[in-house]
Amino acid sequence: MAIACLVPLITGGQSILFGPGFLGHAREIPTDLDSHFRYISGIFFAVGVAFATCVPGIEAKGPRFRLLGALVVAGGLARVVSLVAVGVPSKGHVFGLAMELGVVPLLLLWQAGFAKRWDARSS
Incomplete structure (x- = not known):
């Protein structure tokens, strides 16, 4: 379970920091799309943190x-x-x-x- 938590933590974290460029897409994307991508990535990262809190005493x-x-x-x-x-x-x-x-x-x-x-x- 702890290993599975790494997927949203790593992917979400990199997506927050690098935006859609993390996926190899051109950096010239609409500002609103970048903002939405990073917002969703923040939620994904937070889900990873929440799953990690389930590991002890699952x-x-x-x-x-x-x-x-x-x-x-x-x-x-x-x-x-x-x-x-x-x-x-x-x-x-x-x-x-x-x-x-x-x-x-x-x-x-x-x-x-x-x-x-x-x-x-x-x-």
Whole structure:
């Protein structure tokens, strides 16, 4: 789980600092688009921080973990809308989609099972 937190922390942090240029796009993009990109990147970074706070004592942090997971899955579904409307994005974004709609749901299932086993062992 801690390793998975590195994705939004590193990617979000670099996107905040370097804007869309982080993705290799021309720096001459509309100011509003840059602003929106960095805003969304800040939210992505904050989600990474919030997930990291779940690592210690993850067995007891189900509600927070599920909320954060739901946010990530919602972002993945929005990415699917882009994929259908505009086309397949770069490899990095396809990796993000796999994390959002594959890895995160699996982590949610893992956490729920771990919490159940922890509760059964504690009782």
